[in-house]
Amino acid sequence: MPALLDDTLNRVVRRYRLPADACKFPPTPDASPAEALAIVIERAREAVVRGEAPDAELKRRFIAALAQMIRDAMRAESGDPVFQAMAFRHRTAEVREYASLAARAARDRRTIHAAVNAIAHPAKQQRTPPGRQRDALALLHASAASGAWSEFDATLRRLCVEHCSGEFPFERSLTQLLDSPELSRLRRLELLASDDRVRQYQSLWDRRAHRPGSAAAIAVGVASKERGAQVEALATHALELLARRLNEAEDSLASYCVVNSMRVPAAMPASHERAKTEWDVVLLRRAKANGEAAAWDVCLLVEAKASVDAATTDFPRLLRGVNLLAHADENTVYSFLTQQGTVSVRGASLSALRTDDASLAKTVLYCCDAPAEASPRLLGAAARMQLLSAEASAPAIVQPNATDTPASIAMPGNSASRNATICRTSSII
Numbered sequence: 001m002p003a004l005l006d007d008t009l010n011r012v013v014r015r016y017r018l019p020a021d022a023c024k025f026p027p028t029p030d031a032s033p034a035e036a037l038a039i040v041i042e043r044a045r046e047a048v049v050r051g052e053a054p055d056a057e058l059k060r061r062f063i064a065a066l067a068q069m070i071r072d073a074m075r076a077e078s079g080d081p082v083f084q085a086m087a088f089r090h091r092t093a094e095v096r097e098y099a100s101l102a103a104r105a106a107r108d109r110r111t112i113h114a115a116v117n118a119i120a121h122p123a124k125q126q127r128t129p130p131g132r133q134r135d136a137l138a139l140l141h142a143s144a145a146s147g148a149w150s151e152f153d154a155t156l157r158r159l160c161v162e163h164c165s166g167e168f169p170f171e172r173s174l175t176q177l178l179d180s181p182e183l184s185r186l187r188r189l190e191l192l193a194s195d196d197r198v199r200q201y202q203s204l205w206d207r208r209a210h211r212p213g214s215a216a217a218i219a220v221g222v223a224s225k226e227r228g229a230q231v232e233a234l235a236t237h238a239l240e241l242l243a244r245r246l247n248e249a250e251d252s253l254a255s256y257c258v259v260n261s262m263r264v265p266a267a268m269p270a271s272h273e274r275a276k277t278e279w280d281v282v283l284l285r286r287a288k289a290n291g292e293a294a295a296w297d298v299c300l301l302v303e304a305k306a307s308v309d310a311a312t313t314d315f316p317r318l319l320r321g322v323n324l325l326a327h328a329d330e331n332t333v334y335s336f337l338t339q340q341g342t343v344s345v346r347g348a349s350l351s352a353l354r355t356d357d358a359s360l361a362k363t364v365l366y367c368c369d370a371p372a373e374a375s376p377r378l379l380g381a382a383a384r385m386q387l388l389s390a391e392a393s394a395p396a397i398v399q400p401n402a403t404d405t406p407a408s409i410a411m412p413g414n415s416a417s418r419n420a421t422i423c424r425t426s427s428i429i
Contacts, residue, residue, distance in 0.1 A: 015372040033069035038378030081207035101189040108182040116144040149186040232304035235367040259338035276321025297349035311366040312380040326353040
């Protein structure tokens with residue numbers, strides 16, 4: 001690694017890095033259940049790395065902290081409404097059925113509307129002479145558009161009876177609609193929506209900041225995407241300045257450039273599944289002795305995120321992405337598509353990539369412009385929900401006031417603790 005780049009990475013302030021004593025064991029008496037869980041999981045991870053099994057004391061602390069976190073989440077006034085809704089769904093068969101039907105309702109509605117349009121689209125109505133048939137088509141289309149599925153079912157039945165003489169050319173299509181599983185599911189969903197338990201579940205679910213698909217949720221998504229683009233632009237600018245300094249320092253030895261949206265080629269000899277296959281900003285180096293047409297080496301991989309939580313959640317995918325690159329054949333030159341065009345990268349520089357902490361700190365950076373938290377959270381939001389929703393937590397969810405803890409839960413090993421529980425991404429700047 002060039003001395004200037006090494007020095008820069010050593011001196012750059014890692015604003016989101018956890019303090020060295022953040023996972024001091026045992027947790028302090030005033031530590032929150034989430035903090036205690038994170039510390040215990042980190043100790044379990046360290047034990048697994050040493051080839052040891054987490055001891056009974058770690059398991060006891062883990063179960064106690066998780067049980068308390070579940071109790072806190074289930075408190076009526078100060079708890080977590082999203083988790084409470086999930087728990088309600090877990091406990092109540094009608095709510096589970098409602099949630100299952102609601103998850104596919106949009107697809108069912110599209111199927112029904114497509115079938116109705118095939119029969120009674122307004123354009124077809126216009127081509128039909130005035131009279132009973134045209135009126136029936138208009139009624140059918142309006143009934144489907146209303147979204148009142150029990151009434152739509154009644155309309156279908158009435159039309160089938162009124163036009164059973166064969167004068168209506170779409171009688172068979174009406175019968176198929178009437179017997180369709182999509183309509184049956186939508187009618188059942190409509191019926192369940194009036195159930196008091198379902199209403200309570202929906203009330204909890206609606207206490208989220210924004211309902212998926214709502215205008216507010218869409219606006220938040222757009223704003224987050226814009227923030228991510230802004231962070232990427234800042235990261236690109238910073239790397240371009242660094243590349244300029246490196247070019248000045250090594251003018252006779254090498255040249256540097258920065259590319260965006262570097263996409264991993266399909267020819268990479270490893271599984272792309274769930275791995276990062278597109279890198280936001282990449283610093284490349286090419287030795288001048290090899291000529292202008294020579295391939296580049298990867299010096300630094302950068303991911304831009306709008307929030308620290310986004311980086312923490314993304315970290316497992318990033319690790320798989322680095323592992324994917326590391327499977328490159330060292331004697332092969334790979335073509336990567338970027339915003340700046342196609343670049344050739346030497347497999348030797350890719351195969352040298354590693355995922356241990358020391359190597360990551362020298363080759364990968366997460367960049368974010370969000371303010372650093374005064375008290376960093378040891379347990380990420382996604383990991384917290386993953387633990388709350390674990391199958392072994394079910395007894396405490398089914399009986400939220402019970403004194404029994406989720407005793408059957410297994411201590412997470414290396415994979416579970418590393419995969420986004422504690423923000424171990426020390427390469428965030």
